[in-house]
Amino acid sequence: EVQLVESGGGLVQPGGSLRLSCAASGFTFSTSWMTWVRQAPGKGLEWVASIKDDGDKGNYVDSVKGRFTISRDNAKDSLYLQMHSLRVEDTAVYYCARGTNVLAWGQGALVTVSS
Amino acid sequence: DIVMTQTPLSSPVTLGQPASISCRSSQSLVHSDGNTYLNWLQQRPGQPPRPLIYKISNRFSGVPDRFSGSGAGTDFTLKISRVEPEDVGVYYCMQATQFPVTFGQGTKLEIK
Numbered sequence: 001e002v003q004l005v006e007s008g009g010g011l012v013q014p015g016g017s018l019r020l021s022c023a024a025s026g027f028t029f030s031t032s033w034m035t036w037v038r039q040a041p042g043k044g045l046e047w048v049a050s051i052k053d054d055g056d057k058g059n060y061v062d063s064v065k066g067r068f069t070i071s072r073d074n075a076k077d078s079l080y081l082q083m084h085s086l087r088v089e090d091t092a093v094y095y096c097a098r099g100t101n102v103l104a105w106g107q108g109a110l111v112t113v114s115s
Numbered sequence: 116d117i118v119m120t121q122t123p124l125s126s127p128v129t130l131g132q133p134a135s136i137s138c139r140s141s142q143s144l145v146h147s148d149g150n151t152y153l154n155w156l157q158q159r160p161g162q163p164p165r166p167l168i169y170k171i172s173n174r175f176s177g178v179p180d181r182f183s184g185s186g187a188g189t190d191f192t193l194k195i196s197r198v199e200p201e202d203v204g205v206y207y208c209m210q211a212t213q214f215p216v217t218f219g220q221g222t223k224l225e226i227k
Contacts, residue, residue, distance in 0.1 A: 035216070037164075045156075045164065045207055047216035059214045095163055100211045101154060103175075105163045 002026040002104040004096045009109030022079040022096030030074040033100050036081050038092035050100050086113045121219035127227045134195040136222045138208035143188050152211040155193045159204040
């Protein structure tokens, strides 16, 4: 069974940083693209970033370029999202998902950016 | 960026009756590899999204056969043959043919 478990969410002040992690199991992580998707409170889904299976290339939505970095550790079956210069509008539940096709989702991690 | 437009945004349905959601993309979703990466997801209240359909019409494991997807190019449809209580939630179409991956606004399915 595919499992994706996010961690690292929390409350952070505007301008601060946070690192999300996603522990994967139940599939061959090292051959899968991985994706972060977020959902602001009461809003729809927004793709944030995806990373190639070998970690060589990341793609980002324009609103996070230069502030967020997606990375992975295939030896640990783990995905990460390093977030800097956080803004109030980054407040959302962040989901880790398998593939660019988002074939499986985690339960999400809440990130709240507020002073 | 490819814009995904869903209609309707809200759909009150009677239990046991069919429901249909339309999704239109601003450009063709046919990838250079010949596949069309159009998916449908369901999000029940308080839950993470659940993938229902991938590549237009393929149901994920465990998805009831009352859910079906169809379409081509830029016009796609999700149909529920007979709505059941557990189908209440928000339905999203999404395209993964090109970056950035984009989602529709969501269609809220509710029982009359």
